[in-house]
Amino acid sequence: MKLLDAKRRELVLETFRKGLELAYLYFSCSEHEVHGLLTGLDGGYVEPGASGALTRGKVEVLPTGRNFYAVDPTTLPTKAAWEVGVKSAEKLLERCLRELGRYPESIGEVLWSIDAYKADGEQLARILYLLGVKPIWDSSGRVSGVEPISLKELGRPRIDVVVRISGIVRDTLPNYVYLIDEAVRKVVILDEPLDMNYPRKHYLEYVRKLTELGLSRSEAERTASARVWGDPPGAYGAGVNYAIFASAWKTIEDLGKVWIHWASYMYTRDTYGAQRPELLVMQLSNVDVIARNHPSDEHDPTNCCCYFAFQGGFHAAVRTVRETDPLNVVIDTRDVSDPQIRTVREELTRVVYSKLLNPRWIEEMRKHGYRGASELMKKIVHLYGWHATTGQVPDEIWNNIAQRYVMDENMRRWFMENNVFALEEITRRLLEAAARGLWNAPEDLKRRLEEIHSEIESMLEGETTGPAQRGEIWIFSPDDVPTWKRNIHDIEKAILAVRDHS
Numbered sequence: 404m405k406l407l408d409a410k411r412r413e414l415v416l417e418t419f420r421k422g423l424e425l426a427y428l429y430f431s432c433s434e435h436e437v438h439g440l441l442t443g444l445d446g447g448y449v450e451p452g453a454s455g456a457l458t459r460g461k462v463e464v465l466p467t468g469r470n471f472y473a474v475d476p477t478t479l480p481t482k483a484a485w486e487v488g489v490k491s492a493e494k495l496l497e498r499c500l501r502e503l504g505r506y507p508e509s510i511g512e513v514l515w516s517i518d519a520y521k522a523d524g525e526q527l528a529r530i531l532y533l534l535g536v537k538p539i540w541d542s543s544g545r546v547s548g549v550e551p552i553s554l555k556e557l558g559r560p561r562i563d564v565v566v567r568i569s570g571i572v573r574d575t576l577p578n579y580v581y582l583i584d585e586a587v588r589k590v591v592i593l594d595e596p597l598d599m600n601y602p603r604k605h606y607l608e609y610v611r612k613l614t615e616l617g618l619s620r621s622e623a624e625r626t627a628s629a630r631v632w633g634d635p636p637g638a639y640g641a642g643v644n645y646a647i648f649a650s651a652w653k654t655i656e657d658l659g660k661v662w663i664h665w666a667s668y669m670y671t672r673d674t675y676g677a678q679r680p681e682l683l684v685m686q687l688s689n690v691d692v693i694a695r696n697h698p699s700d701e702h703d704p705t706n707c708c709c710y711f712a713f714q715g716g717f718h719a720a721v722r723t724v725r726e727t728d729p730l731n732v733v734i735d736t737r738d739v740s741d742p743q744i745r746t747v748r749e750e751l752t753r754v755v756y757s758k759l760l761n762p763r764w765i766e767e768m769r770k771h772g773y774r775g776a777s778e779l780m781k782k783i784v785h786l787y788g789w790h791a792t793t794g795q796v797p798d799e800i801w802n803n804i805a806q807r808y809v810m811d812e813n814m815r816r817w818f819m820e821n822n823v824f825a826l827e828e829i830t831r832r833l834l835e836a837a838a839r840g841l842w843n844a845p846e847d848l849k850r851r852l853e854e855i856h857s858e859i860e861s862m863l864e865g866e867t868t869g870p871a872q873r874g875e876i877w878i879f880s881p882d883d884v885p886t887w888k889r890n891i892h893d894i895e896k897a898i899l900a901v902r903d904h905s
Contacts, residue, residue: 428465435468480524488528507691535561570639643716644708659723662716715792776822
């Protein structure tokens with residue numbers, strides 16, 4: 404008991420010491436700010452220092468007044484981010500057990516650089532923890548590698564991952580690639596039951612299939628552990644958004660094949676952008692769940708086309724390969740103490756009713772005139788992109804958007820006066836959604852939309868010349884564009900080859 408009391412006293416004292424240290428650094432900020440400003444104005448040297456949020460555990464930002472930099476990638480994930488990553492992984496697996504009735508064998512992760520620059524590596528931490536490894540931090544806080552967590556401590560199977568990175572992650576965060584690659588390589592050689600080590604189970608499966616497809620045994624073994632995928636070196640994006648904007652697709656499989664084509668370049672410690680569509684297809688066939696982190700409400704999934712292109716396109720790709728829909732979720736880590744798991748359908752509904760169908764928000768956007776109309780249009784088109792790739796937007800939402808933005812005379816007049824092109828695009832996308840069977844629009848509403856669309860076209864007559872698409876829906880497919888047809892044919896060959904060797 405005395406020993407326990409002594410430990411408690413030491414813990415309390417250490418807590419006070421740390422608190423006093425932080426207080427000193429905090430209150431010295433004003434002095435450092437003034438000194439740093441004057442030194443900079445005088446052309447002197449201002450000592451560099453980290454940036455970030457104290458609430459995310461970034462105590463190294465104190466004192467401020469230094470020449471701050473965004474992040475030191477070698478320190479990611481931080482210890483604080485590791486805790487958040489573990490919590491989010493555990494909550495994700497709990498949701499999977501409820502939805503799937505079992506642990507997922509493989510989880511697809513959409514990993515962007517925002518994870519490093521705003522969240523200190525929370526999603527990287529989750530990926531590592533799903534694999535059943537933990538970072539090794541040295542005395543300076545840098546991550547020197549990873550080590551496996553025992554199955555006894557883990558208390559569950561090791562979950563495999565398929566990681567789709569952005570071009571910015573590829574170019575600025577190579578340590579992300581190296582850590583994930585190291586983690587996979589270490590777990591696939593562990594002598595564990597395959598039903599408790601899905602990465603190893605899939606690794607052995609991939610080695611077998613790759614050798615059957617013609618790779619040597621040694622090359623197949625080197626290749627089969629790759630789990631990080633992205634664009635070819637120098638390229639950015641997921642391609643799906645361009646197909647959506649151009650109405651250049653006929654089925655969700657077309658969109659899935661576009662995503663696979665753009666994402667079929669593997670990245671490891673030893674390989675920089677080698678194209679292996681067959682291996683990617685193999686891995687997609689095992690994906691049960693797709694996840695992306697949401698660390699801030701400064702942005703939402705309808706703000707940018709990259710959201711539906713990457714995550715929605717991932718959904719379309721898995722469906723193309725597996726012919727079933729994966730569980731697709733957003734992991735909200737705004738409250739680091741209690742990460743929330745929402746399906747894409749739940750997240751889109753949350754965003755639509757808080758913004759696109761929120762009268763107060765709409766009124767604030769209307770104050771911006773032409774630009775406000777443009778932003779409203781973009782969010783609706785991006786919502787359409789989500790629905791085209793995932794089918795997760797209910798008819799009720801489309802009914803309400805049609806009523807609020809097109810059928811409402813006051814709103815329609817405002818669009819006509821400020822940005823008729825935005826109104827034309829919204830109306831045309833609604834009609835396209837109905838024509839494709841994505842939206843089960845009431846017949847009377849659909850007829851009225853067609854009438855309004857004709858009125859808008861009559862206004863635009865003479866304002867556009869040449870082969871403008873205007874209000875028509877021109878639907879293309881891979882067969883209509885020779886280069887696209889060739890690229891997609893290569894992906895189709897990969898899918899068929901993998902199915903033949905299953």
